[in-house]
Amino acid sequence: MAKWGMVIDLEKCTGCQACTMACSMENGRLPGEHWQDVIFYNEGEYPSPQLKWFPRPCMHCENPSCVAVCPARATYKTEEGQVLVDWERCIGCKYCMIACPYGVRFYTEEKPRYGGPDMKSVFKSGDAHSWNPPWKGPAENWTRGVGTQPAGVVSKCTFCDHRISKAPKGTADLDPQNPATREFTPACVVTCAPGARMFGDLSNPNSEVSKAIGNKNGVRLLDHLGNKPQVYYLTGEGGSVPGNRVLPTKKA
Amino acid sequence: MKYKSEPQTLGELLAATITLAKDPSAAGRWFIGSMAVLVISFGFVMFQLITVGHASFNTSSDGVNWGLPIATYVFFALTSSGLTMIASLATVFGFKQFYPIAKRCIFLAIITLVAGFSVLALELGHPFRMLWVVPTGVQVMSPMFWMGVFYTIDLVLLIVKFYLMWKEDWDSPLSHLVGNAGFVAVILASGMLGLLFGSMVMRPMWFGSFTSIYYMLTAALSGAAAIVVTTYMAYDFDREKMPAQLKAFASGIELPRVFTTLIGITLVMMLARFWTGLWSNMDGLEGFAGLFRDPLFHVEMWVGLALPFFMLLSEKAARNKNAQIIAAFLVLGAMFINRLEFIVSGQTVPMFKGNWTNSLIAYSPSVTEWAMAVLGIAISLALYAFGEKVLDLSATPDHLESTEATAARAAT
Amino acid sequence: MSNPLNPTVSRRRFLQATGAAGAATAVGVGTGALPGFTAIEKVHAQPAAEKSGETVITKSFCHQCPARCGIDVYTTNGRVHSIFGTLDNPLSNGKLCPKGHLGTFLLYDPDRFKGPMKRTNPKKGRNEDPGFVPISWDEALQTVADRLNTLRDKGESHRFGLLFGRGWGAVDAGLLGTFGKLYGTPNSGLGHSSTCADGSKKAKLYTDGNYDYSSYDYAHCNNLLIFGAGFLEAFRPYNYNMQVWGQMRTKAAKTKVTVVDVHMSTTGAAADRLIMIKPGTDGAMALAMAHVILTEGLWDRKFVGDFKPVVQPKDPAAARLPSPTFETGKEIDPALFEGKWTHGLIEWWNAELKDRTPEWAEKITTVPAREIIATARELATVKPSIALFERGPTAHTNGVYNGMAIHSLNALTGSLWVEGGMLNQTTKTPWAKLSLKYEDYMDDYAKSDDRKKPKIDGVGTKYKMASAQIQRIGEYHLKGDPYKMDTLMFYLTAPIFSSPENNGWEKALQDIFVIDTTPYPSENAMFSDLILPDNTYLERLQIADTYSFQGYPMSMIRTPAVKPVHDTKTFGDTLIEIGKRIKGPTSEYYKQLGNTENIIKQMVAGFAENPGDNGVNDYESFKAKGVWFNKTVPYRQKDGVFYAWDKESKSHSIPIDAAKVKEKIFKTPTGKFEFKSGYMEQEKYAHYIHDKHGIAEDRVGFPQWIAPKYSGTGDLHFIASKLPIAAEGRAGNLAHAIAVAQPTQGGKRDVFVEINPETAAKKGIKDGDVVLIKSKTGSVKAPARIYAGVRPDTVFLPYFHGHWAQGRWAKAEERIQKNSVNEVIENVSDPISGLACYYSGMCSIEKA
Secondary structure, three states, X not given: OOOEEEEEEOOXXXXXXXXXXXXXXXXXXXXXXXXXXEXXXXXXXXXXXXXXEEEEOOOOOOOOHHHHHOOOOOEEEOOOOOEEEOOOOOOOOOHHHHHOOOOOEEEOOOOOOOOOOOHHHHOOOOOOEOOOOOOOOOOOEHHHOEOOOEOOOEEEOXXXXXXXXXXXXXXXXXXOOOHHHHOOOOHHHHHOOXXXXXXXXXXXXXXXXXXXXXXXXXEOOOHHHOOOOOEEEEOOOOOOOOOOOOOOOOXX | OOOOOOOOOHHHHHHHHHHHHHOOOHHXXXXXXXXHHHHHHHHHHHHHHHHOHHHHOOOOOOOOXXXXXXXXXXHHHHHHHHHHHHHHHHHOOOOHHHHHHHHHHHHHHHHHHHHHHHHXXXXXXXXXXXXXXXXXXXXXXXXXXXXXXXHHHHHHHHHHHHHHHHOOOOOOHHHHHHHHHHHHHHHHHHHHHHXXXXXXXXXXXXXXXXXXXHHHHHHHHHHHHHHHHHHHHHOOOOHHHOOHHHHHHHHOOHHHHHHHHHHHHHHHHHHHHHHHHHHOOOOOOHHHHHHHOOHHHHHHHHHHHHHHHHHOOOHHHHHOHHHHHHHHHHHHHHHHHHHHHHHHHOOOOOOOOHHHOOOOOOOOOOHHHHHHHHHHHHHHHHXXXXXXXXXXXXXXXXXXXXXXXXXXXXXX | OOOOOOHHHHHHHHHHHHOOOOHXXXXXXXXXXXXXXXXXXXXXXXXXXXXXXXXXXXXXXXXXXXXXXXXXXXEEOXXXXXXXXXOOOOOOOOOXXXXXXXXXXXXXXXXXXXXXXXXXXXXXXXXXXXXXXXXXXXXXXXXXXXXXXXXXXXXXXXXXXXXXXXXXXXXXXXXXXXXXXXXXOOOEEEOOHHHOOHHHHHHHHHXXXXXXXXXXXXXXXXXXXXXXXXXXXXXXXXXXXXXHHHHHOOOOXXXXXXXXXXXXXXXXXXXXXXXXXXXXXXXXXXXXXHHHHHHOOOOOHHHHEEEOXXXXXXXXXXXXXXXXXXXXXXXXXXXXXXXXXXXXXXXXXXXXXXXXXXXXXXXXXXXOHHHHHHXXXXXXXXXXXXXXXXXXXXXXXXXXXXXXXXXXXXXXXXXXXOOOOEEOOOOOOOOOOOOOOHHHHOOHHHHOHHHOOOOOOOEOOOEOOOOOOHHXXXXXXXXXXXXXXXXXXXXXXXXXXXXXXXXXXXXXXXXXXXXXXXXXXXXXXXXXXXXXXXXXXXXXXXXXXXXXXXXXXXXXXXXXOOOOOOOOXXXXXXXXXXXXXXXXXXXXXXXXXXXXXXXXXXXXXXXOOOOOOOOOOOHHHHHHHOEEEOOXXXXXXXXXXXXXXXXXXXXXXXXOOHHHHHHHHOOOOOOOEEXXXXXXXXXXXXXXXXXXXXXXXXXXXXXXXXXXXXXXXOOEEEEOOOOOOOOOOOHHHOHHHHOOOEOOOOEOOOOOEEEOHHHHHHHOOOOOOEEEEEEOOEEXXXXXXXXXXXXXXXXXXXXXXXXXXXXXXXXXXXXXXXXXXXXXXXXXXXXXXXXXXXXXXXXXXXXX
């Protein structure tokens, strides 16, 4: 069974947010509800200020705290390593949003932040969907949190479950530049112009993601919390600071 | 001896309710007033939830996920737990002086829990779905699951206990068993509610086993404040109208001592909490500095806790009716602020939102959220006024009641 | 175990997973067919597919910037739900920028015009409801034709003008010139290049003889110096820029990137070195860099040329003469130097460069001399290098000279036409010519000398060297100089919002009959009398060539992914339909022309003999692949020698002579790169430049420093450039774009004006305060963001919000900014290039 993971090369990332937009349209997201976001920070003083950024999808943690806190067992870890929300079980208590260290979960029911009318009232849904974007895709699977969601539930990045779940078993790399795997690759990875994103099987040491993590010292966000994200960042080919003070347990 | 005026059947209960609505007494006025507020606030909240949905809240995915409604729930849940703890002083630990308020405590514990759950239900995306997914999910890793289990057990035991009290069964082994079990349940429930926050290592302002203890002890404080306020409320803030036993208890030093001690403990805990919070440089604790700049926090700290503490320090003042009432009101207000402050400040440090949030997250509740808090208060007030008039909440075990007291009550 | 890389396997699995019906027929045409998806023919062959649940990919190309990335449009059940880059398109390579994905929203924008409409309220104004009422296409077209025929009858056909923005090619912009000739107006096809890139194009024209965009070989470049171009935000082709960015930053010998700008954008932040320069002074820095390169002997001798060998005294006892060098402040005898592919270096040195020291430049630019020296040394030694520039340096009164100074660095470093450098595209797509000749359909009226009227935009008269002057049309109309316009038609442009001092247009359009072809509400449409809505790009059949980005020709086709959602018509067909209604032989011409599809089919016939590298050779294969290209780059320079492509050896190995270089490479009077521009020295221009800039006529040809004239009023420079998500014109009403508009500052409903902390403190402005930015021409409000990444003498407000008529999200009540940034910017043009001086405006700020 694959353990899907992503590698994001910050040396390449231009902060353009094509990933965010591709995700928004692919997954019928409301504006501002960014399953995938690019987070910018600035500090420092003129004329040597800093402006830095990194893309932030769901980390699909190995030890997801959001799964543990869910009283409804609506959020769960799949065999392929994704963390998904079952929209037919979710009670909308938002505890998972509280428990996610990475801020990647969203409750649709909130005031629009973009100004102007609420998209949900402009593109009204006549059924249980929270809204009805005219551009919504054909993929929908509420038990896996795919498609336009119903009201009152929490949503999150699925690693584009509707795409990756169709990849042939044993696929090591979901490379968008390979016509054979392109359609199975997450939308953010497909569109990333500088090629800053890679997607593949972390459990396969020969996959491109595994190689990149090994060769370029991939690091994970907030490693000290022990959630063990399945999204790794490459911050440059040189040294890399350890994510944690303790070495991981050696496997026999 | 059964207190005969208590309704015995559903029909009688209904009749009593109608009578109460027409009753010109204090309880009657409270009942009418709070029912009106309840209906209006419920209507408003429902209208908002149906037309706008939870978007009528000022909570957001990028900011504060849990706002005033959750704080209101926590306030009521912990107050309920505190009331049970105070009742347990008599029913579990044998401090007989506390018997005059035991029944009222148990009743109040039930209705505050009902009020809390009502507000919580309105806050959830799918409250009815909860009824089947939580039992079928059995997510034993989730603090919220256990909180639900313990508070459900707590509520059942409270109702059983109140039923037994109503049946004048104060001393049977069953009654003691239910009382003891209820105390354990309430410790677990309030402690688990603390752990619901305390387990969140990614939210360092909440994290730690301390939160569990903090929740239990501050629960006791808000319970103590609630019983002082409500007891006086039942008798028009006039000690003279109280039955003798209760009057004696109200004039006594035991309750004020317990109350003052709990304020003191709370002050010490807050100091300790703020010491570590402000001292540490760790990412995620910036909210403590933010709290320090929040005027509401200072109202809680100085007006709501420090002032009552010093007011009740001397024995003379502690026995003083007005001092007790003012202190209890202030503490109850402080505890409400405390729940909001605790819950919101823990979320003000953004989780990787960068420039989208720009600094600590700002949050102030929306009108709908305030209406939900008002609704919670109205539910408890209406039920309380109802209980005060229809049920004998000052009842005590027979062996404690003096003839005078019985006579006095018969006269009313 | 199945092979994951075996497409057959994956296709079968895909079909199993989706349960797609008709799997057996899901075999695409050509190699572009993706597993599980039918090629485009299937859509047309089977309109019933609309409800089949099958997903169909239509080939098109994006409309949201000049780049024209090939796109795959995913349609299921007649609904477009996804857009991705086309994998086998050499520009998009399967990728997209953030804007590209929003095409679906653009298609289904609920604010779109539903069909042709006419105005009923004669009053025009920002707060006047036009009172549009729907009319039939027939009525709409006849209204235009009647109006045009009446003008023609009065001999006033020149009073009809057609202004256009992003023209795509033969079937839209390509029709305008012909229409003007047949109908009889010099004003059909007034372009927008003077609000676009004319500064850089003219600077290149004057020095290397090419009035065009450059093709940059980023993938092999080791040093990229960017002057005032949003390389990772708006510089075209944005998507491709980002693709090569990924390569540049991770290739062996990582490309060193230096950015010269007035604030820190993502480009500046991602670069290795950011230099924050005083607005409009980039030319001074470039001149100083040239000074350093020459004095330190770092120029590319094989390309530029060198000093001739010194003739030593015959007497062996006499002191040996030293080789000449460039020494600060010292003139050099031009006879000592022999230019190779450059002309006039010593004359330039003597006239300008010898005193342009880094210390001199520091005083003007505020850039420390040591930074200038370091950047210059690096540019000349870490090669191949590219000095790239766009509107930052050129949208100023001294823009052309700034641009020429920067472009001269490319000559000094020998970067022109080398691998890893830059070149111009010399070949074109082999479109077949139309059999129909418009000349055969010109009547006496059209041929009459009376038709030779000056253009309304002043090009050729007031602006002798400019190619366009769209920003002045309103002003000239108001003055009646040289005449008043009667009717203006707009296609993909709206100077009433985008032109400097745009508010002036609101007056100008009062007494003009305005026809807009936009599919969406806009400020321009609010002032229109007639709306002839275009199809959006996903509904449109259209062809285009790319600009010369890659150095080889590439052409794309837009195939409609869905039938028009509303009662709209592709602009080209609208114009043809109007033509059919014009009196005289004109109508016959357009009847013969038929429609745009007919034109496209005729043109594509040229592919039969010249199939693209991807095998595209006819209309059907073109639609299936979406792109035709031929990757051969005909010429390259290496070590000072120009070579032509050799098909046999598949390399640039056939040396070409100077005559060929003059014909194909440097189209200048000398056939070389000119540091002394022969073009500008022509009498008609030298005199003009002298008049405008006061430069002595014998100096006009040199890249040189003249101080920029700042316009407007106030103590701060006002810079308003584009954000990555600013789609061409429509992002302001796309809620998804608004929600991520300015990530660097957290602008998700409003965009923030960046103010340096020092400046903010001086003005008493706190972060988040609403600030009023004003100059003598107007004012705009925006929330403040205190940001150390902007110069203290500059405020930066992105060109994004302020659309007061673009739709429900654009004009949200809650948004602080209510009008265009251009109201603050005075309408001043670079007298030479004609480029609007967008970045020369001054403003003052105060707490609102």
